Amino acid sequence: xxxxLVVYEGGEDLxxxxxxxxxxxGALRDYVTRELEPAGRAGSRFPMFILHSDCDGEWSxxxxxxxxxxxxVIAREMQARPPVAFASEWQRSEASSMGLVPRNxxxxxxxxxxxxxxxxxxxxxxxxxxxxxxxxxx
Numbered sequence: 195x196x197x198x199l200v201v202y203e204g205g206e207d208l209x210x211x212x213x214x215x216x217x218x219x220g221a222l223r224d225y226v227t228r229e230l231e232p233a234g235r236a237g238s239r240f241p242m243f244i245l246h247s248d249c250d251g252e253w254s255x256x257x258x259x260x261x262x263x264x265x266x267v268i269a270r271e272m273q274a275r276p277p278v279a280f281a282s283e284w285q286r287s288e289a290s291s292m293g294l295v296p297r298n299x300x301x302x303x304x305x306x307x308x309x310x311x312x313x314x315x316x317x318x319x320x321x322x323x324x325x326x327x328x329x330x331x332x
Contacts, residue, residue, distance in 0.1 A: 211307050213306060226272075229275065230267075248331060
């Protein structure tokens, strides 16, 4: 089962990030918790990103303001850390077909819709803020 994060307006899908499986999103959040939060305490530094359920609901516009800040720190810190193994076979296959050899942890998590997952999330948050619309979990 896959996770898609979507910005809707008037019932229309304006922008989305196909994350991949829920396990792919979980792997990114597990990495952030384990490597970037003090003593691996989930949500201690990045509560908006880590503690929100990935099953339903949305990040409101106000949530996106905070999420923007959290993702900027996450991206910066992941770019300074060594690469890790891809979380799923589709990521390994996609990286191989692109000739991608991750140089850091940031490049070790891909979005099914293309590109690096954290960067795709940052772009989606910026889009949501520009439109003043929430991001829905689908």
